[in-house]
Each structure stands twice: as structure tokens, then as C-alpha cells.
Amino acid sequence: MTQETNELLYRKMFEEIEDYAIVLLDSEGNIENWNKGAQLMKGYTFSEIAGKHFSLFYSENDRAAQKPEKLVAETVRAGSAKQEGWRFRKDGSCFWAEVLLTAIHDDLGGVIGFTQTIRDLVDQRLADEAMRQRIEELNTVHRELEQFLYIASHDLQEPLLTITNFIDLIRTEHAAQLCDKADMYLDCIVGASERLRKLIRQLLDYSRIGKIKTATLVDMNRLLDRVQQELSTDINATHTEIRYQHLPAVQGYEFELMQLFYNLLGNAIKFKKTDCLPIITITAENQGNQWLFRVKDNGIGIEPQYNDRIFMIFQRLHNRNEYEGSGIGLAYCKKIVELHGGKIYVEAMPGEGSTFYLTLNTSLEER
Ligand code: ADP
Numbered sequence: 001m002t003q004e005t006n007e008l009l010y011r012k013m014f015e016e017i018e019d020y021a022i023v024l025l026d027s028e029g030n031i032e033n034w035n036k037g038a039q040l041m042k043g044y045t046f047s048e049i050a051g052k053h054f055s056l057f058y059s060e061n062d063r064a065a066q067k068p069e070k071l072v073a074e075t076v077r078a079g080s081a082k083q084e085g086w087r088f089r090k091d092g093s094c095f096w097a098e099v100l101l102t103a104i105h106d107d108l109g110g111v112i113g114f115t116q117t118i119r120d121l122v123d124q125r126l127a128d129e130a131m132r133q134r135i136e137e138l139n140t141v142h143r144e145l146e147q148f149l150y151i152a153s154h155d156l157q158e159p160l161l162t163i164t165n166f167i168d169l170i171r172t173e174h175a176a177q178l179c180d181k182a183d184m185y186l187d188c189i190v191g192a193s194e195r196l197r198k199l200i201r202q203l204l205d206y207s208r209i210g211k212i213k214t215a216t217l218v219d220m221n222r223l224l225d226r227v228q229q230e231l232s233t234d235i236n237a238t239h240t241e242i243r244y245q246h247l248p249a250v251q252g253y254e255f256e257l258m259q260l261f262y263n264l265l266g267n268a269i270k271f272k273k274t275d276c277l278p279i280i281t282i283t284a285e286n287q288g289n290q291w292l293f294r295v296k297d298n299g300i301g302i303e304p305q306y307n308d309r310i311f312m313i314f315q316r317l318h319n320r321n322e323y324e325g326s327g328i329g330l331a332y333c334k335k336i337v338e339l340h341g342g343k344i345y346v347e348a349m350p351g352e353g354s355t356f357y358l359t360l361n362t363s364l365e366e367r
Helices: 003-016 036-042 060-064 067-078 122-173 180-208 220-230 232-238 254-270 329-339
Strands: 021-026 031-034 080-088 094-105 111-120 216-219 241-243 249-252 279-286 290-297 344-348 354-361
Touching: 021 036, 036 111, 060 067, 067 080, 067 094, 067 111, 094 122, 122 180, 180 329, 216 220, 216 254, 220 232, 220 254, 232 254, 249 254, 249 354, 254 279, 254 290, 254 329, 254 354, 329 344, 329 354
Parallel strands: 241 279
Antiparallel strands: 021 031, 021 111, 080 094, 094 111, 216 249, 279 290, 290 354, 344 354
């Protein structure tokens, strides 16, 4: 290729780019040349714009704030500089522009001009704004739901207390008049009240997750030692074997992490098979910026179609006569893992045990 053809191609390439405006400025910031993209973006013909100062595209306020001069000064100092802001077209309409100004130097290092590339970011800005609004709306709904949950569960405690107090009164003041049947009915009411009390407690705890939190470096071996102690009655009664070693320390909310593993191990013990002793294995694998924890059991397993449902609040796969519970434990776990910026999911097969996977970031971004 001759040098002439090469230069022609180079010039054409510059002229014909349409997605970016490329403007050539002299050392004073006056327009010397521009490409097709600039003409489309700004709406002037080249003869209308040639020799004009690039500050023409700025708003009056931005000119008064000397934004063009600041951009030039920064470019001279650093070699290039970026700015974002509203820019005006010939017809007075405006667009959100990302502007990059780059200095052109002579052989002695003096600035002899500038190239300016301009990108219209209106679509991106609108999309960002729509996304920001959506997130804001979701956060509001989320906050309202949490508030509702807290108030509802808090206010439910009072009538429940009245019920249990009156049952006590009936039992103490009218014991002689109570026949066996009435006594049995009262037992049922007491049992149901106790379950309701537990449920309300769990709902309140659920709504409080992450309210008061201080992240620390949590040694997961020690944390699991403590969870084991808490569950020791169940562990001993079922002869459960719990295996883990060399687990990492993760940055997180210790109380919540305790609750998380308490629920997972508690479930692994509760949903054991009847024909073998429960074995639970906890491992952790480093995956760069996160740890993947596995909590594997040899219990009854789960039908794959329920893999997502079990993490929803009050969703259970068995009735209370088969297995005690309220269906809040895994919702609790999900909320805690998400509070740590992670994910939780399960892989299981009926009769073949379950493995709960959870990711915890190695460093925690306070949220
Ligand atoms: P709960 O234990 O109070 O029923 P959870 O939210 O902890 O509530 O669990 C929801 C459901 O998921 C349980 O009822 C059970 O059907 C299933 N599940 C949870 N963990 C296990 C497990 N380790 N093995 C088998 N099924 C499980």
C-alpha cells in the first residue's frame, strides 16, 4: 500500500465513523475538523462550525463554571481528561455526553491541538436511571414488608399472652370442675399456643436478621464447635456424627452465621433416615473471592422439584406429625446468606441425602 493510499484510508476511517463524534481542535480549542459522527450528533454542517470554540456545545451554566477551560487545563496537565455532562445540539436539544479530550504534542512536547471523542450516553443514562428507580422501589417494598412482619409478629404476642394467662386461671381456679375431656381440650389449646408463640418468636427473629450487625472475622471451626454444643441433646439422642476440619475464617456476622449452621445441622439431624446413623460433613472450597461451603447429610433427601420451594418462608414438605417444624428455618438461612452477599441452594435426591451449598464472600461489603 502506498503512503498516499494509507493516508486516504486513515482519513476516511476518521471521517466515516458514525457512532462517535471525533473533533479535531487547535491549541486554543477551536474546531478544525470533525467526522460524520460529530455532524450527526451536533446537527451543524462543518462550514457552520469550522473555527468555532468547542465551548459552544456547553450550557451557559457550564460555561460560567468554566468547565471547558477546566477540561483543557486537565488535558494539558495529564495528556487526556474525561468529562460527562449535558451538551447542546444546533436545534437546542441536549444529550448526555461522555467526552474524552486528548492532547496532540509536537516533537518538543508542546501541545499543538486536541482530539475530542464524544459519546451520546442518553440511552445508557436512561437505562441506569430506570434501573436505579426499580432498585429503589424494590428496597422500599422490602423495607415495608419487613416493618409489617415485625409489627404483625410483635402485636400477635399480646393476645397470645392473654389466652395462655386465662388458661392458667381456668386451671388454677376451676380445676375441680374440669372433666378429663375439658382438661384434654385445654392441653390442645396450650400446645397450639406454644406453637404459635414459637412461630411468632421465629418471625420476629427473621425480621430482625441483619438489623444490628457488626462484621468480624469468624473462625468457622470454632463456630461449628459451638453449634454442636447447642445441638448436643439432639446429636447425642440420634448418635449423629459431624465431620469438619480446617475450615476457613470468614468475614461475617457471627450471630447470624451461628443461626445459619444451627438451622442446617438441625435439619440434617431432623430429616435423618431411620435405617442408618446420621453423618453430616461440612467442607469449604476457596473459589477466589468466595468460599463455597457444603453441608452434606445422608438423610431422607428431597425431591428435586422442591429445591427452590423449601427456601420460601413456611414451605414444608412434611406435616407436623411426621417432622416437627414451622418451615421458617431455610428462609432464615437464605436471608442470612444473602445478607453476606452469597447464595444458597441444594442438591438432593429422595433417599440419597442432601447437600446444601452456600457461598460466603471472602471479604464482606457492608450493606
Ligand atoms: P422446617 O425444618 O421447620 O420444616 P425449613 O425451612 O428448615 O423448615 O425446611 C423446609 C423443608 O425443607 C423441610 O420441611 C424439609 O421438608 C426440607 N428440608 C430441609 N432440610 C432438609 C434436609 N437436610 N433433608 C431433607 N429435607 C430437608
